[in-house]
Amino acid sequence: MQVTGAQALVRSLESLGVDVVFGLPGGAILPAYDPLRSSTIQHILVRHEQGAGHAAEGYAWATGRVGVCIVTSGPGATNLVTALADAYMDSVPMVAITGQVSTAMIGTDAFQESDTTGITAPVTKHNELVTSPERIPAAIAEAFHIATTGRPGPVLVDLPKDVLQAEFTWSWPPVLDLPGYRIPGEPDQEMIAEAARMLHRASRPVLYVGGGVIKSGSHEALMELAEITQAPVTTTLMARGAFPDTHPLALGMPGMHGTFAAVAALQEADLVVALGARFDDRVTGRLADFASKAKVVHADIDPAEIGKNRSPDVAIVGDLAATLPRLTEAVRDLVADAGPTDTAAWVEQTAGWKRSYPLRYTQASDGPLKPQHVVERLSALTGGDAIIVAGVGQHQMHVAQHFAFTKPRSWINSGGLGTMGFAVPAAMGAQVGRPNDLVVAIDGDGCFQMTAQELATCALLGLPVKFLIFNNGFLGMVRQWQELFYEERYSEVHLGTEIPDYVKLAEAYGCVGLRCEQASDVDAVLEKALAVTDVPTVVDFRTHDAEGVFPMVPAGHANDDIVLGPEFTAAEQQAAARKEVIA
Amino acid sequence: MTAHTLSVLVENKPGVLAHVAGLFSRRAFNISSLSVGPTADPRVSRMTIVVDGASTPVDQVHKQLEKLIRVLKVVELEQDAAVERELALIKVTVRPDLRADLLDVAAAFSATVVDLSADTLVLEAVASPGKLDTLLARLEQHGTCELVRTGLIAIGRGSETITDDMPGHQPMAAVAG
Numbered sequence: 001m002q003v004t005g006a007q008a009l010v011r012s013l014e015s016l017g018v019d020v021v022f023g024l025p026g027g028a029i030l031p032a033y034d035p036l037r038s039s040t041i042q043h044i045l046v047r048h049e050q051g052a053g054h055a056a057e058g059y060a061w062a063t064g065r066v067g068v069c070i071v072t073s074g075p076g077a078t079n080l081v082t083a084l085a086d087a088y089m090d091s092v093p094m095v096a097i098t099g100q101v102s103t104a105m106i107g108t109d110a111f112q113e114s115d116t117t118g119i120t121a122p123v124t125k126h127n128e129l130v131t132s133p134e135r136i137p138a139a140i141a142e143a144f145h146i147a148t149t150g151r152p153g154p155v156l157v158d159l160p161k162d163v164l165q166a167e168f169t170w171s172w173p174p175v176l177d178l179p180g181y182r183i184p185g186e187p188d189q190e191m192i193a194e195a196a197r198m199l200h201r202a203s204r205p206v207l208y209v210g211g212g213v214i215k216s217g218s219h220e221a222l223m224e225l226a227e228i229t230q231a232p233v234t235t236t237l238m239a240r241g242a243f244p245d246t247h248p249l250a251l252g253m254p255g256m257h258g259t260f261a262a263v264a265a266l267q268e269a270d271l272v273v274a275l276g277a278r279f280d281d282r283v284t285g286r287l288a289d290f291a292s293k294a295k296v297v298h299a300d301i302d303p304a305e306i307g308k309n310r311s312p313d314v315a316i317v318g319d320l321a322a323t324l325p326r327l328t329e330a331v332r333d334l335v336a337d338a339g340p341t342d343t344a345a346w347v348e349q350t351a352g353w354k355r356s357y358p359l360r361y362t363q364a365s366d367g368p369l370k371p372q373h374v375v376e377r378l379s380a381l382t383g384g385d386a387i388i389v390a391g392v393g394q395h396q397m398h399v400a401q402h403f404a405f406t407k408p409r410s411w412i413n414s415g416g417l418g419t420m421g422f423a424v425p426a427a428m429g430a431q432v433g434r435p436n437d438l439v440v441a442i443d444g445d446g447c448f449q450m451t452a453q454e455l456a457t458c459a460l461l462g463l464p465v466k467f468l469i470f471n472n473g474f475l476g477m478v479r480q481w482q483e484l485f486y487e488e489r490y491s492e493v494h495l496g497t498e499i500p501d502y503v504k505l506a507e508a509y510g511c512v513g514l515r516c517e518q519a520s521d522v523d524a525v526l527e528k529a530l531a532v533t534d535v536p537t538v539v540d541f542r543t544h545d546a547e548g549v550f551p552m553v554p555a556g557h558a559n560d561d562i563v564l565g566p567e568f569t570a571a572e573q574q575a576a577a578r579k580e581v582i583a
Numbered sequence: 584m585t586a587h588t589l590s591v592l593v594e595n596k597p598g599v600l601a602h603v604a605g606l607f608s609r610r611a612f613n614i615s616s617l618s619v620g621p622t623a624d625p626r627v628s629r630m631t632i633v634v635d636g637a638s639t640p641v642d643q644v645h646k647q648l649e650k651l652i653r654v655l656k657v658v659e660l661e662q663d664a665a666v667e668r669e670l671a672l673i674k675v676t677v678r679p680d681l682r683a684d685l686l687d688v689a690a691a692f693s694a695t696v697v698d699l700s701a702d703t704l705v706l707e708a709v710a711s712p713g714k715l716d717t718l719l720a721r722l723e724q725h726g727t728c729e730l731v732r733t734g735l736i737a738i739g740r741g742s743e744t745i746t747d748d749m750p751g752h753q754p755m756a757a758v759a760g
Contacts (some may be wrong), residue, residue, distance in 0.1 A: 118598075118601060119606045121601060121602055122606075122609040125652075126652040127598075128598075129597065182649060248733060274666075302650070303646050304649075304650055305650075308643060353751075
């Protein structure tokens with residue numbers, strides 16, 4: 001049967017099981033919006049294309065499925081670039097459909113023309129400018145295949161207007177023609193056996209768990225590996241929730257704002273087993289001094305991550321869903337033959353570090369409201385049973401540190417790119433993907449104002465997302481760096497707490513607006529917010545502007561230089577530098 | 584400089600060169616030379632890329648190239664196990680009293696005269712990059728006034744070919760769900 005390119009696009013998306021897309025129409029993509037009207041696919045009309053991109057990301061993080069967004073050419077596509085770059089850095093499966101000017105106009109500087117594939121090539125796993133309607137079904141199917149297999153990532157398909165309008169004979173399924181696309185095969189059994197021997201032998205092992213564990217659905221396999229090896233586990237910013245923080249082997253987050261126990265354990269380990277992690281600079285600190293006493297096993301699906309930053313002693317390329325159970329099995333065999341691992345002293349040492357140097361803050365009952373207190377109360381009131389979304393900055397670190405994550409896909413943030421403005425649209429996407437779960441966005445006042453327009457989208461959809469603004473009137477993380485590294489010369493970081501009035505702003509957008517200024521009100525305000533079920537709720541938490549995020553490893557320093565912060569005495573800091581257990 | 588020569592087979596599709604070039608700039612890899620041309624299979628083009636191993640992690644270049652969807656195969660050609668050639672066109676000023684020496688030099692390097700004017704001539708030379716550099720140094724004495732080089736191309740010695748065991752050389756017949 002004859003269809004237009006636009007109809008083929010919509011049919012392809014339907015055939016691939018897409019039930020929701022986030023988008024905003026415009027001239028070049030107009031033909032696609034006509035068949036979309038009568039499609040089974042729900043289209044969510046955002047207020048800014050960046051919102052469509054981050055919403056697709058939030059949907060993908062929360063559900064594990066592909067997030068889809070659709071925008072027009074030129075500014076529509078360029079507005080999407082930040083979200084694509086974000087998804088690329090954090091390996092989020094996403095398909096972006098962009099309109100393009102008609103093929104005859106390409107290269108003429110036509111109205112709303114941009115070189116979308118050129119602009120997005122460095123920030124997508126793949127992209128394609130489609131030049132014939134017959135190509136559309138295969139291009140879309142290939143985009144989904146590439147986005148979801150191997151290391152996931154964003155794929156963009158650029159569709160010129162005339163290609164959307166032209167007719168051709170529909171046929172499905174298409175044949176995928178990707179001769180150069182390599183998905184890693186089975187992990188090498190020899191390497192797994194060697195890694196198992198190292199784990200069995202190690203006296204100070206640490207499992208360094210990255211986002212790949214969540215993406216591969218391997219959290220249960222991770223638990224089995226941790227329990228058989230009795231190796232302490234640290235979960236990176238991308239992996240919060242992959243291993244329950246309540247588990248005795250859990251060390252919390254490593255890196256620049258990691259827990260002392262996690263940072264010290266990696267520095268003192270004799271074996272680091274990296275699972276779906278990439279030795280990011282925010283984890284390693286000065287690379288040459290990272291885990292310098294440790295041998296390294298690196299298991300990852302992307303062969304290019306092996307040896308990129310740290311040369312491993314054993315590399316296992318492959319899907320963790322295959323690697324982890326086999327590694328556990330191999331360790332189990334060794335345990336059966338030669339007895340259990342001997343990590344008891346090591347586990348006790350890491351537990352001692354946890355006791356001696358916990359995450360510490362002081363909430364005085366009549367003092368300024370501390371952001372950590374809000375996070376801890378939220379964690380307690382929800383029992384950890386929520387999808388938590390954050391932007392980027394101090395609030396993000398406070399949540400990553402203080403919320404007790406117990407389940408995978410309960411934590412969504414912008415890790416690699418560090419995109420301020422991520423939280424509001426990503427939370428919207430998460431709520432769309434998991435309508436029956438509680439979604440709470442925690443955002444800074446700086447971040448919130450970058451994408452707050454999507455409150456309108458959320459309100460019209462009746463999404464009961466909770467937006468908790470940690471309003472300290474500053475670009476807080478930048479302020480903290482100026483305090484510590486620029487002798488308190490604060491330059492262009494003061495936003496003010498009064499403008500906008502977030503309660504009125506919420507009400508203007510059809511949301512419930514609440515304010516909380518003191519610690520004694522936190523529970524009541526949170527309970528009030530959690531009770532709203534039909535519209536979004538925005539809470540303006542007036543948090544302490546001088547509160548920093550600690551511990552902290554100054555940028556470019558070795559992780560041994562970890563600073564515990566003002567809550568610890570000089571004597572405690574000195575003991576920590578010697579990695580002594582004092583409690 | 585430690586030159587590493589990568590032979591890269593790519594799909595002959597629009598945008599492939601941009602993806603490869605973009606990868607090099609994005610990852611701060613330095614390219615010493617890049618040449619592209621068709622192969623016996625019209626669907627496939629071949630790039631020869633020379634990178635400086637001292638300033639660029641060659642293993643990362645190799646792996647990152649393999650991640651590009653339109654890249655079919657990447658092979659590093661070891662210098663000893665490959666024939667490496669580059670073509671240069673060199674415009675040289677000619678002083679009548681030195682013409683004979685110039686032609687002697689050209690002959691020694693098997694370079695041929697492909698254009699001649701009153702006071703210049705154009706030499707065509709095909710050689711390994713090192714030999715070409717030697718020729719150019721020698722010609723400097725005469726006054727080289729313009730130079731164009733193709734960039735290196737290379738092929739492995741012996742009976743093996745780059746398409747041996749090439750994964751997915753035939754279009755993959757996977758079907759979407």
